[in-house]
Amino acid sequence: MAGQSRDNSQYTTDVTRKSEDTIDFEIIELLFFAYRDFTGDPDAILEKSGFGRAHHRVVHFVNREPGMTVADLLDTLKITKQSLARVLKQLIDSGYIRQVTGPEDRRQRMLYTTKEGQALARALAEPQSRRIADALAKTGPGAREIVKRFLVNMKNSAAD
Amino acid sequence: MAGQSRDNSQYTTDVTRKSEDTIDFEIIELLFFAYRDFTGDPDAILEKSGFGRAHHRVVHFVNREPGMTVADLLDTLKITKQSLARVLKQLIDSGYIRQVTGPEDRRQRMLYTTKEGQALARALAEPQSRRIADALAKTGPGAREIVKRFLVNMKNSAAD
DNA sequence: GAGGATATGTCAGCTTTGTTGACACAATTC
DNA sequence: GAATTGTGTCAACAAAGCTGACATATCCTC
Numbered sequence: 001m002a003g004q005s006r007d008n009s010q011y012t013t014d015v016t017r018k019s020e021d022t023i024d025f026e027i028i029e030l031l032f033f034a035y036r037d038f039t040g041d042p043d044a045i046l047e048k049s050g051f052g053r054a055h056h057r058v059v060h061f062v063n064r065e066p067g068m069t070v071a072d073l074l075d076t077l078k079i080t081k082q083s084l085a086r087v088l089k090q091l092i093d094s095g096y097i098r099q100v101t102g103p104e105d106r107r108q109r110m111l112y113t114t115k116e117g118q119a120l121a122r123a124l125a126e127p128q129s130r131r132i133a134d135a136l137a138k139t140g141p142g143a144r145e146i147v148k149r150f151l152v153n154m155k156n157s158a159a160d
Numbered sequence: 161m162a163g164q165s166r167d168n169s170q171y172t173t174d175v176t177r178k179s180e181d182t183i184d185f186e187i188i189e190l191l192f193f194a195y196r197d198f199t200g201d202p203d204a205i206l207e208k209s210g211f212g213r214a215h216h217r218v219v220h221f222v223n224r225e226p227g228m229t230v231a232d233l234l235d236t237l238k239i240t241k242q243s244l245a246r247v248l249k250q251l252i253d254s255g256y257i258r259q260v261t262g263p264e265d266r267r268q269r270m271l272y273t274t275k276e277g278q279a280l281a282r283a284l285a286e287p288q289s290r291r292i293a294d295a296l297a298k299t300g301p302g303a304r305e306i307v308k309r310f311l312v313n314m315k316n317s318a319a320d
Numbered sequence: 321g322a323g324g325a326t327a328t329g330t331c332a333g334c335t336t337t338g339t340t341g342a343c344a345c346a347a348t349t350c
Numbered sequence: 351g352a353a354t355t356g357t358g359t360c361a362a363c364a365a366a367g368c369t370g371a372c373a374t375a376t377c378c379t380c
Contacts, residue, residue, distance in 0.1 A: 022289075023282065023285045023286060023289040024285075024288075024289040024292050024293060025220075025224060025285060025289075026308070027289075027292050027304075027307070027308060027311070028220075028285055028288050028289065028292070029220075029224065030308065030311035030312060030315070031195065031198060031311060032217070033311075033314075033315040034311040034312075034314035034315045035191065035195045036238070036315070037314065037315045037316045038191060038314060040316075052335090052336060052337075053336090053337085054336075054337060054338090057192070060185075060188075060189075064185060064189065069356080069357095070356075070357060070358095071355095071356065071357085078196070079337085079338065079339090080338075080339065080340080081356095081357075081358080082338090082339080082340085082358095082359080082360095083337065083338055083339075085357090085358065085359075086336095086337080087336095087337085089358090089359095102356090105347075105348070105355090105356080106346080106347060106348085107346065107347050107348070107355070107356040107357065108356065108357085109356080109357070122183060125183045125184075125185060125188055126183060128184075128188050129182075129183040129184040129185075129187075129188065131314060132184050132187050132188070132314070133184060134313070135310055135313035135314045136310065136313075138309075138313045139306060139309045139310045139313055140306070140309070142306075143306055143309075143310055144187075146299060146300070146302075146303055146306045146307065147187070147306065147307060147310050148186070148187065148190065149298075149299045149300070149303075150295055150296065150299045150303055150307050151187070151190035151191060151193075151194040152190060152194075153294070153295035153296075153298045153299055154193075154194035154197065154198060154291060154292070154295045155190070155193040155194045155196070155197045156193075156197045156200075212364095212365060212366075213365090213366085214365075214366060214367085229327080229328095230327070230328060230329095231326095231327065231328085239366085239367070239368090240367075240368065240369080241327095241328075241329080242329095242330080242331095242367090242368075242369085243366065243367055243368075245328090245329065245330075246365095246366080246367095247365095247366085249329090249330095262327090265326090265327080265376075265377070266375080266376060266377085267326070267327040267328065267375065267376045267377070268327065268328085268376095269327080269328070
């Protein structure tokens with residue numbers, strides 16, 4: 001499988017011909033390692049709280065968009081309401097998130113982080129943010145804008 | 161909790177002072193969305209094979225480094241051997257991966273993808289590679305090198 | 321050659337976090 | 351008044367991680 005000694009000397013920079021043979025295993029792999037270690041950062045804090053990564057995501061998004069409804073959160077996380085209910089209930093019972101009946105539509109539950117929830121969200125984000133800042137600094141000036149655009153282009157545009 | 165009307169007007173653009181107040185929520189979030197949709201790509205293929213993401217990772221890495229041992233794979237994936245055993249056994253029984261007794265150390269099992277395993281690895285990587293290529297193209301020239309360096313800097317350097 | 325260390329496999333049970341299906345209830349809308 | 355919508359909840363199940371314990375074969379050391 002390694003005998004590709006054709007006359008294509010430096011084809012690696014040619015991205016236009018993305019045939020069957022040119023699969024970007026390198027970036028695929030780097031994404032795996034980067035994300036694995038990135039999500040590993042908050043684990044120590046989560047263990048102390050007795051929470052998992054599912055709780056992390058909920059606290060993060062509610063903190064980022066205060067007043068979002070349960071339906072909003074389900075749409076963001078792309079999980080079922082039964083999955084969400086489990087972790088959300090624990091976070092409410094533990095005093096990290098509170099619910100407010102929707103002012104217009106009283107069926108809705110607007111979600112807010114408490115002071116403790118904000119502190120938790122910040123504590124969890126801190127090592128991740130530091131890792132990102134360090135990586136961007138090492139990568140060079142202008143890296144943030146490029147990386148940001150790349151990540152935006154990587155996610156699905158439509159159903160968000 | 162929201163009454164922070166001090167005299168700090170425009171501190172948001174100042175990135176040099178990475179104090180408690182400047183957390184990069186934006187990139188954190190983008191990483192989540194990008195990775196979520198990136199890993200969602202192979203799901204359709206995996207479902208047809210009856211495999212999950214754990215199988216995907218195993219096939220990918222064995223395909224990338226033929227002849228790697230079980231210990232190598234455990235170190236790469238950072239999971240326990242009991243977790244690996246489950247999916248590895250299924251992949252061997254299904255004929256996607258085969259084991260060869262180590263030529264020097266006969267306790268070792270060198271892992272190789274079969275022809276079917278290679279085809280599976282390629283099929284799973286293809287949509288992910290396409291997504292990456294599209295995202296890089298949209299981001300602009302030179303993006304690949306910057307993104308690659310960023311990802312390398314994001315992962316833990318030591319224990320790899 | 322005996323004994324300890326190493327590489328791998330396996331059994332059993334548990335946890336987290338996702339899933340489907342079904343149903344309840346209040347509030348809104350038609 | 352009837353249908354729809356937003357949310358909560360019960361029950362069962364699946365994927366994929368974990369710990370602990372133990373077996374076997376092989377290698378390495380004294």
